[in-house]
Amino acid sequence: MGLIYIHVFGCRTSLCEGEFIAGELEASGFEVTETLNSDIRAAVIVTCSVTQEADRKCRQLVRRVRKTLGDDGILAVCGCWSQGITPEAACELGIDILAGSKGKRSVPSAVIQMLSGKRSFIDIRPDIRVETEWEELPMISPVMHSRAFVKIQDGCNHFCTYCIIPYLRGKPVSRPPENIINEVQRLIDNGTKEIIFTGIHLGIYGREIGTSLAELIRRVSGIKELKRLRLGSLEPFCLDENLMNALAECEAFCHHLHLPLQSGDDEVLASMRRGYTGRKFVELCGTARSRISADLHISSDILVGFPGESSAAFQRTLDVMEASGFGRVHVFPYSARNGTIAAAMSNQIPDAVKTSRTSEAISLGRKLFSDYAGRFIGREVEILTERNGRGHTRHYIEAECEGISDNEIVKAEVINFDDGNFECLDRN
Ligand code: SF4
Structure with missing residues (x-):
């Protein structure tokens, strides 16, 4: 029936959404490719807007794909970047189907319909400020990756001061547990060996529907063919005793947690509105290791050069990184994101300072990862x-x-x- 190009920018939640769209298109008889070439009849780009650089990359790919498609091909975009653009900007870029962080469920059918009929621009974005319905994006088997990312949560109401995501993803909404259990079972039946639960703010899963991530993990643990279960990034303030116990009791749970620290300095953490202190974070890592496993891999994200970060504050971040016994660490220099509180802060850090602190944090991160991984040599x-x-x-x-x-x-x-x-x- 034809070749459709798909490209996914951004986080694992975007990846899940891309898997759904690719799966639906394949189920309708189309061939999906991740390689851009002149044989494609349509393209779907799942976009990201986490930084201004991400915005730039999305816009650049949209232009490139439009050129490759020529006048006849259909171009659909969805995701966080396309949530924030105007219909006029979309038309100007040659976009035919404009979905946002919601409205992705309708993308495959809109593409198929447009390929077989009249072509005129459509905007299928619901109003995310009021939308509280879960948009079910079921996946039969992962098309693009051997492990399966299962999206269980969307939206965020935490409003960290550097983050644009709550403005683009809307209110927290959780997937009904029955749908998750059914999907996990279906994926396992189709040969998937590893399930990764993902969400925008995974740790608050279930709060608005009277359940919790811990409860979900207990239920999923009951699927005896489940070999491997992982969690996507988890905000440290959500890792409570109940969740740790559920993870410790779950045989399939793979002993790895990604807990984004961002900074180890209490003043910076407060200004980021993160909801913990450096000391609390170190204690949490210790408790998690004692409850779950001494070999638990704790990976993390560090945001270097947040407004007001002094050299002493940066040093405290390095100290907390060491004291937490991190494995893999992702270090990002802070970049102001228009529309966030932090972007308007007056005490921005010069780029040269951010660059040198970033390299320092990266080299400490490499050493910590090597120290952590070293324990497995010979095992x-x-x-x-x-x-x-x-x-x-x-x-x-x-x-x-x-x-x-x-x-x-x-x-x-x-x-x-x-x-x-x-x-x-x-x-x-
Ligand atoms: S918890 Fe903070 S960093 Fe994560 S999506 Fe919400 S606002 Fe952004």
């Missing part, structure tokens, strides 16, 4: 192979093991750790 690990002998261990460290086939869970011995990767020997 047996379990790897889920994804492609060409590469995959991830249960603790979410990339691993390479020659001579093993894709989408298998294998045991291997770690012989080396280099550049963020394990080199392993097959033990099967």
